[in-house]
Amino acid sequence: MNAHIITDLADPRVAPYASLTEAQLRNRLDPDNGIFIAESPKVIKVAIEAGYRPLSMLCEERHITGDAAFVTERFPGMPVYTGSRELLQQLTGYTLTRGVLCAMRRRPTPSVDELVKDARRVAVIDSVVDTTNIGAIFRSAAALGIDAILLTPTSCDPLNRRAVRVSMGTIFQIPWTWLTAPITSLYDHGFKTVALALTDKSVSIDDPQLCAEPRLAIILGTEGDGLAGHVIESADYTARIPMAHGVDSLNVAAASAVAFWQLRYPTSR
Secondary structure (H helix, E strand, O other): EEEEEEEEOOOOOHHHHOOOOOOHHHHOOOOOOOOEEEEEEEEHHHHHOHHHHHHHHEEEEEHHHHOOOOHHOOOOOOOOOOOOHHHHHOOOOOOOOOOEEEEEOOOOOOHHHHHHOOOOOEHHHHOOOOOOHHHHHHHHHOOOOEEEEEEEEOOHHHHHHHHHHHOOOOOHHEEEEOOOOHHHHHHHOOOEEEEEOOOOOEEEEEOOHHOOOOOEEEEOOOOOOOHHHHHHHHEEEEEEEOOOOOOOOHHHHHHHHHHHHHOOOOHOO
């Protein structure tokens, strides 16, 4: 085991955990060499099983041979940094993660062509920037039968530390990539699109024709203003979730769960 005792969080060896920003971790100039932080043994295990490679780990000493032992046993040469509970509690969020943080290497994202080749239901996340919402959308997508997720460049990075934590590791289980072309480019892949939005032309989300589409892309918009007008206008369908008690809409993460369940592929009903 390659263990190192840390007495100061200014130690450059623990910079990924203590001082680097999300943008610095991501390494926009060379994203294939970027890293991200996974928190808690459960999430770390899911990431490793999905093929992500750990670079180092930070935890209290008791975890090294305890609930993080599966990491040190599988990667015996990986640096493991440890320190007192008092020192590590100075890290934001450390006490919420069962005491284990792991820096992991990012992987190249697949092309859109590769990702949607065999997909029947995909989610398009357009300009959603809240990390909690991103994590929750991924968790719902993984649980409710979405085959892949496409994110516009104005959306939050799914490997953001909080997004990973909220997703409970499902970000590593469902394929995703960035959609840099217009959303209408999905027509070239045989998809019909449905924008979740409140308009005079919106159909109910349980509309039979909508639910029967063989290949469907479900477009989710930003938390504040929803989808842009041109995105709504270019979609094949606009759908709404029927509401009661005068409520006009749901949080985007809650709405995604309802939409993913209702619009799941017909044979899975």
